[in-house]
Amino acid sequence: MKLSQLGEFGLIDRIARREHKRSTTLIGIGDDAAVLKFPGKYLLVTTDTFIENIHFKLKTTSFLHLGQKVLAANISDIAAMGGWPTHALVTVGVPKTMNVKKIDELYRGINRLARKFKIDIIGGDTIQSPKEVVISITLLGEVEKEFLLTRSKAKAGDAILVTGDFGGPAAKKFPISNFQFPIRIKEARKITKSKMATAMIDSSDGLVRSVLEICRASKAGARIWLDKVPVARGATLEQALYGGEEYELVFTVPGKDGGRRLKDKGLRCWVVGEIVSRKRGVKLVDIHGKVSSPKSGGYEHFK
């Protein structure tokens, strides 16, 4: 079987089957970040790798934006667990003919964001790459035990909420060219500290994929109300549902007015659907009440 048949999520399934032996491992593969038990708090660990011509094109990407984007993707994963980032390791693979100024620019982007979020760059690796530029960041973070928020506690009857609109990056060919997406860490902290949310994920693989992942982890189904999905200007509904690269938060709150109470606390968020029982599956519902199945959904590597 070729990878293109199995797909990224099939591959992750194969890998995630491994058991964990260490008593400190609370969550391994399968959430936005791994969670390790430490005295007094949880340690969060996540990693994201971007490869030229897959995640970005150098023709349309400034190195300054690229560095910020890769770190931002990692920060978003830490935020989605309810935590904050602390330490990063940055690995850069570049062809040896690359001008040092470009590498400096890349690190300037990374450092700019690192300073803003009080992240220490504590290591990494600088290596030669035969052709494509490769950037890999591992980010550590922390969260108080009581404020950890995973994907797995959504319940039937919960409202599904989002913190922004969708489809904007997908409407462009290589959305990374401009670093302009928000990092929802303040919103994530507000959500988790409210103690109202049952599950949270960042929408890096698209809205539908995010809901599918919450449902899978929570053993639940969902209804996504198509007329309620906030579609970015210039994007189609299709792009909003499946585009990815938004880094908004998708989260669940019990009851129909859960969202209202969060809005009262100053959080900008929109209800886009509800969690239902697992056997009802994950479905899209249009304004006329017509129910359809989502496509396999979301940006998936190898497919």
Place this chain on the structure above:
Amino acid sequence: MKLSQLGEFGLIDRIARREHKRSTTLIGIGDDAAVLKFPGKYLLVTTDTFIENIHFKLKTTSFLHLGQKVLAANISDIAAMGGWPTHALVTVGVPKTMNVKKIDELYRGINRLARKFKIDIIGGDTIQSPKEVVISITLLGEVEKEFLLTRSKAKAGDAILVTGDFGGPAAKKFPISNFQFPIRIKEARKITKSKMATAMIDSSDGLVRSVLEICRASKAGARIWLDKVPVARGATLEQALYGGEEYELVFTVPGKDGGRRLKDKGLRCWVVGEIVSRKRGVKLVDIHGKVSSPKSGGYEHFK
């Protein structure tokens, strides 16, 4: 300036200039692993990335060996700090035409070694790569505060010791084809627990580079006695000095009989030189007492 002029170590210097702000950051860039302060112990973090046609050739490399090799390189970094590995994140970038069996084989190699060293695989990323296979592993580990061993406490008069012979991997064109090098974690624990050693490093970039790095971190000089360097069978002295990829330990012990006391404790090790004052520099000394300067030294990316 092109990267090929600056070189890997020049690049690391540029990056390492960043200050650290977090009170938990004990050591950032510049040792085998970063060290973070946690209640009761230190957390160690390291990362290593291997790219096809730079670090290995698929023609001469089995995926089973490749997976083990990348994880082993990381374990060696944790060992060189005196610690033991605990959790790993594995990122694999592959072309979408790759057969899934090969990926399974890669993970089988990684899992085999992970089980042996009681490492939990807790995350990672599976992504598409346009052409070359990319494998990146971030490894976490721990060490008791009293047993942390860095590169920076070597003193003039210390003996320089090594745990094995050098040049073997360099004598082959693509040494990764067979996974056969030892992981010196037991030896490292024995060395650090003896409380005799003042500095330690793993020799992944070659013997001379390892001594240079200890001297740089310790603000010292060194004499490497060429007739004492254990040269692997089939390798030249040149390969032993500069080849790299050995993953032996290079460490320093005060006084001339420090090595003997460790040998009495059952450690196989050889004295290859001594630490001298910084102003005397790092030099090679042949059997006739002739002193020469090392080449810039060790496997360096971009050069």
